[in-house]
Amino acid sequence: MEQQPHILLLPFPAQGHIKPLLSLAELLCHAGLHVTFLNTDHNHHCLTHLQPLSAHFPTLHFDSISDGLPTDHPRNIQFMRDILFSVKSVTKLRFRDLLADLSTKSERPVTCVIADSIMSFAIDIAKELGVRVMTFWALSPCSLWSFLCFPKLIEEGQLPVGDDDMDRMVRGVPGMEDLLRRRDLPGLYRLKLDDPFFISIIEDIMAMTRTSALIFNTFDNLEDPTISHIASLFSRIYTIGPLTTLLTSRIEHDVSRSLSSFNNLCEADRSCMTWLDSQSLRSVVYVSFGSTGLMTRGQLLEFWHGMVNSGKPFLWVVRRDGIEGAEGEHPIPEELQEGTKERGFLVDWAPQEEVLAHQAVGGFLTHNGWNSTLEGIVSGVPMVCWPTIADHQINSRLVSEVWRIGLDMKDTCDRSTIEMMIRAVMEERREEMMKSMDRIVKLAHDCVDQGGSSYHNLDKLIEDIKQV
Structure with missing residues (x-):
């Protein structure tokens, strides 16, 4: 033999x-x-x-x-x-x-x-x-x-x-x-x-x-x-x-x-799947900056304000080791606490492919690592891109300007831009992005x-x- x-x-x-x-x-x-x-x-x-x-x-x-x-x-x-x-x-x-x-x-x-x-x-x-x-x-x-x-x-x-x-x-x-x-x-x-x-x-x-x-x-x-x-x-x-x-x-x-x-090297918190089950069709913005993404506390607060101000439900992966200089007690503004209680769900790690495939998820705020980009494409979820390292920058450019399935927010981190782009992906520009996305999803599965x-x-x- x-x-x-x-x-x-x-x-x-x-x-x-x-x-x-x-x-x-x-x-x-x-x-x-x-x-x-x-x-x-x-x-x-x-x-x-x-x-x-x-x-x-x-x-x-x-x-x-x-x-x-x-x-x-x-x-x-x-x-x-x-x-x-x-x-x-x-x-x-x-x-x-x-x-x-x-x-x-x-x-x-x-x-x-x-x-x-x-x-x-x-x-x-x-x-x-x-x-x-x-x-x-x-x-x-x-x-x-x-x-x-x-x-x-x-x-x-x-x-x-x-x-x-x-x-x-x-x-x-x-x-x-x-x-x-x-x-x-x-x-x-x-x-x-x-x-x-x-x-x-x-x-x-x-x-x-x-x-x-x-x-x-x-x-x-x-x-x-x-x-x-x-x-x-x-x-x-x-x-x-x-x-x-x-x-x-x-x-x-x-x-x-x-x-x-x-x-996954991190254990996923599956309670977020139960929370997604309670949300309306394509209403949720899923937010994750990957397994190595790092942001300052100031950037964290800008994203938080932008998501709360957008009025959209959001599921946000906030890793314990993903915030630079996060030691000690820091007061969280009351409007963020209240907004998150009303329509947000925070986890340390999520089963991302299952989340993106869930019918409640309508948008993906991502760092554009290659795995995440492909997973967003396969699931047909348009993206707001905030690239940080490695290939993220060029991937986000492809998403926005070549495949036209998302918006590129690179080198920017302010609450008004975040709010505007979330609204665009979930509402104003959703129809045009989904036309491009549907075509690429079909190619991927073929x-x-x-x-x-x-x-x-x-x-x-x-x-x-x-x-x-």
Whole structure:
């Protein structure tokens, strides 16, 4: 009997990177392939509730490796540099030992590594050990294309991006010459070009071209022109998104047994679902700035005033570690307390995909992380965009100016603008946005159905892996 391939999945240790790779793990296991999902020790502990699910996925194994940080390290967005540089020093060395053991001493040797793009050290280690390696890009393809154009942006004097004239158009990203302003470039470009963090990420991105294939959590009809540009630099590209929707399309099973239902590092407060059941159709604004979003107390109050003043019911995810300088007692204005009692519901974390799919939700105030953007699209919920880091800035520009399914509020945080944009998405401009949204929702679902591009591309990826 022919031995099935053994794939090692290596995500960057952050919620937005772990989530799509868990969906990919389930899809690969469903195809009969053996998968080892390698988390850091810290995140592995946070996801211990996944272990009982292993019984439903006999070809899936969870393993972990140190991220090199102390046990009590907060590991949030404020310390992203710590995480990145520790992973690239400590985790890198331990990964080599682990992969060597799994490739030579294991009864089922690893035949392919699928590494998160930021974990580029895996590329050289895998090649050294004679193991095939592919890259998974967890952010939007458009953001990757802007990074791959880094040399051209330098050559044409478009970088560095200063604080002056942020609305100046950017000419160094082919295919987006009339779309991107300086403020729409990914947040990384706002750093100094000699910043070690910036240099490290750019090196990771350039290293991706040395892998045998590139995997995207997107679908062709959403970003065709950009995918075409990127394809000129890679031998193989697989667009297999939206992954959670593809998972639903391909696998008929009890959702409660799906990895995609248990992929959060934070425990969701499900009481918000009961509250949503009591709300009117498409009346609620869902507010979440993701697993790493960070705001000041002043920004918190501006959002709070804007939502209360909009008069719309709102479900707001306010993480305990998401407010900068929130220590101590701070009086909350009485009008906010009363407005929230009347029509608001606050939770520390929510089951986002279920929330967006709920019939009471009519708008999504989001940071535009790529997972959240895709989830908003699949659920057909128009967005108000407040991007902060990574690919958020370019994603929000696509939402507002290319796909026309939301409004972009980047680099602005005042209560009147927030109120105005919520009203626009929920009332004044809703009809025009929903026309665009309905079209894109159909494209997304067509892509994951049998015969669709993402469905087909996953089959090609699986066959490619089997050919090793």
